[in-house]
Amino acid sequence: MSSTDKEYEQKMQSTIQGMIDAEQKALRKRRRQSEEAEACECKDGMFPSSRSDETDLTTRRKFLAGAAAVGASAMTSSAARAAVPAGSIDYPVQDDPTKVQGRLTSDDDGYGSRSQFEDAIRTRFPTATRESSWTMTPLDDSSGIITPSGLHFERHHGGIPNINPATHSLILHGMVNGAKKYSMEDLKRFPSVSRFHFIECSGNGLTEWRQPTLKTVQGTHGLTSTSEWTGVPLSTLLREVGVQDGAAWILAEGADAAVMTRSVPLDKAWDDAMVVYAQNGEALRPEQGYPLRLLLPGFEGNTHIKWLRRLEISDKPFMTREETSKYTDLLQGGKARQFSFTMEAKSVITFPSGEMKLPGSGFYEVSGLAWSGRGRVKRVEVSADGGNTWQLAELQNPVMPVCHTRFRFPWQWDGKPAVLQSRCQDETGYVQPTIKELVQARGLDGGKYGSIYHLNGIQSWAVAANGEVSNVHQY
Amino acid sequence: MYINIKLKSVSTNWLCGAVAMAISVTVVPMAIAGPYDFGSTPTAEEIAAIDIDVMPDGRGLPSGSGGHAAGKEVYAAKCMACHGADFAGVAGTGGAALLGGRGSLDSGKPKKTVESYWPYASTVFDYVKRAMPFNAPGSLSDDEIYSVVAYLLGEANIIDKTATLDAKSLPEVEMPNQDGFISDPRPDVFNYD
Incomplete structure (x- = not known):
């Protein structure tokens, strides 16, 4: 391997590893918060718990208790804000909200905040600088079509x-x-x-x-x-x-x-x-x-x-x-596509999705988003067997052009390993391709990690027998 | 936009004579296509203050000039901390590799740099003028920008190290990857049914 090759490998490896590390950090934080929500039967509870952060967790619980004891005067302090998820305020929780009056109207000075029990946040890719960087929407926690x-x-x-x-x-x-x-x-x-x-x-x-x-x-x-x-x-x-x-x-x-x-x-x-x-x-x-x-x-x-x-x-x-x-797509052979503006038809299942854990066999509403830069989403199909068979999903109305379209699909899980996929078709007739088809068309000469931009292939989520959901490639 | 006009107790009705009655009419207004003539005419100075772009044919290039020697000084003072003495980029700074990688684009391990990938010298001038250096964007003089571009392209053996760049010579520079770009043919996977 030449020195250029080594340099390239190292650079790509450290970039990708940085992304993985950042995601892991966000996941650990999320697991801690999930554990703190007692007896959660909701989708948040479907995140696997981790017992490895006990010290950190204990410290944090004490901190939370302390912040609550200080009461209303501490509500707007940065320490109190830090104790609850971004975008929320640490309000006292009543033991029985029917037996005491709730907090005062307009106590938020006229602009509301979300519940302190909601913790979905954007996570940042670990680029070298925070000025030139990006954050990602927590689609796993999304409902409907609008992004807050x-x-x-x-x-x-x-x-x-x-x-x-x-x-x-x-x-x-x-x-x-x-x-x-x-x-x-x-x-x-x-x-x-x-x-x-x-x-x-x-x-x-x-x-x-x-x-x-x-x-x-x-x-x-x-x-x-x-x-x-x-x-x-x-x-x-x-x-x-x-x-x-x-x-x-x-x-x-x-x-x-x-x-x-x-x-x-x-x-x-x-x-x-x-x-x-x-x-x-x-x-x-x-x-x-x-x-x-x-x-x-x-x-x-x-x-x-x-x-x-x-x-x-x-x-x-x-x-x-x-x-x-930037924003040009290097292809096999060394030429690059320029002014590749259109975002082609794409869909993804957001529930269940990677790192969630299904508590057992039975009914689940598979749900996700589909969209196309060429117009309306015409159809979304869901497969639970890795693409061997497909069934139509229900689209949430109204279906608007060049807009996220929510799809839902009733799924009876038999408890056996499964691979969940979605694929959409837009009103031009274009059907979302597999990642393999895109690689065949463009090559991977854009680099070890492909052409970088415009990946709209079918996403696969493997559901293991124990309910754990993970990101896999399956064509 | 709709204008809803309700007329009550209209006393004269051309069909019914003197019978007073209430009618409700929804009028779809005529399209008002403009011109609306909002806004103002910017002065030449107002446009010039922000019209900083430079095109491949040289349109937008300012007066001034610069060469390799002066550019080396500019680079050392303003660029090297992030882009490195070897032009390979300094890890952790976000500074990209500027030189090297020529011939690597179809190798499966492409190294995209100014030398190997950028199609026009104008793009380098434009980008340095608008966004560099990262800690003080837009702070270089036009002479400094001409100089540092001459230095980079000289070190890349794209232009002669004795060359001076100005509004006339910069658009004549031929970059190695000038013909490396093609238009977007997508859709490139055909699963239509």
Whole structure:
């Protein structure tokens, strides 16, 4: 093995190991919290428990008890917040809530928080810096189709800027009849639209090309989320500025430290692109581009430029770093696909999924998500025998285009080893392929771990006789 | 958008004469297609302040110039801490490998660097200008950027170490992987039924 080979091996190995370690850390934390929830009969209780962290657990329990004893005055201290999951407040728990009055109305100062007993959180991939990094949505804890704004996956290239909307503006210029500058107030005066769309990072599943690597559905599929987005159709703004003949591309640029950029085909801008300022009924979260982001339904996530400050109309693509050296798909033979925008049809079973443990044979509602960047999900099938036989799953209505679609499938588990899979078909007729079919089409010369981006293959979860669920490859 | 207009006790009705009655009419408004003329016209200065992109044909390149020697100093002071004296990237910093890897793209162990993978010199200029150095993005002068690009491409033996880069010469640089990219042919797996 040459020194270059060794270097390559070491680098890839340490990257992947870092991801595995980060997931393990999150799992350990979760197991501890699961143990603390006494006599849990819910899905959380289906996580296998670990007895190896007893010291840590005991310490933590004492800490929790102490925080509770201090009472209401400590509620907002950072120590009290640290004792309960992110996004919740450590409120006292009554022995019998029917015998004492509950906490005071508006005691939360007018903005609610989730229960301190809910612990689903985004987990971060261990990239070298926390400015250029990403977090994954806990799909294993998901219900329905909407991702809570605080759990929407993140990908930042230069940290999260904190922008005052009063001073933010969007400038459209380039091959236009008249350049325009819009304040947030200006943008909110235009006729608005609200649409439900998923955003998926093209790197979703990058560890899974060659072998099952991460253990949970959060690790394998957590770079997709769905929100209701509200804003202005980009076509409205294009009509305002007047696009000149010969224009074909738009450069979208963010106001973050990466001054993140992507070139977008003008056709997409006319078709269904939006500039959005609201998510799930309130202003965008800062991590999602507050106060303004681009939304390109069905396109890979990095093109939905956050903290949007500039749109330049041009005749050619700008060939920025993100669309040349990154977010291109290296194939067998050394050529790379460029401007591979579309997120193809994909589905995954979120329950049961990796690291869960089914308590015994009997009825389970298998449930998951399906989506396609090309339109509506037409059909989802579920297999419990590793793809030998398939049965139709029920789709949750309404089924919306370019949106997570929840599917459900009643399953009577006989207690024998099983392999659960889902595959979807979108309205174009395209059927979600196996990972093997994708590898055949693209090769693994993009590297030991494949082409990295755009893995939309069928996910397999093995259910062992003892009920433990694990990530496997089965074609 | 719908405008709901309720007219109560309309006293004149062209069919029924004097009979007073209540009617409810839902009017679908005419589409208002604009222009709305919101916003303002940005000044040339306002656009120039953020119009920093550089295209492969050189559009957007600023005036100024720089060469290998000056670039070496810029690299040592501003880049080397993360990208390394050997241009291989310093572990733990997030600094990517910048040079090497030429010919590795079809080896099964691709090493993607500026030298081996980036298709245009303009991309290097553009990215350094907008986002580097990581701890002080956007802080280099245009001369410093020309210099450091000349230094990197010189060390990669893509341009001569005596070359000076400016708005005229930079777009003429031919990168090794300039023809390494193809358009997206997907769907590439056909399971249609």
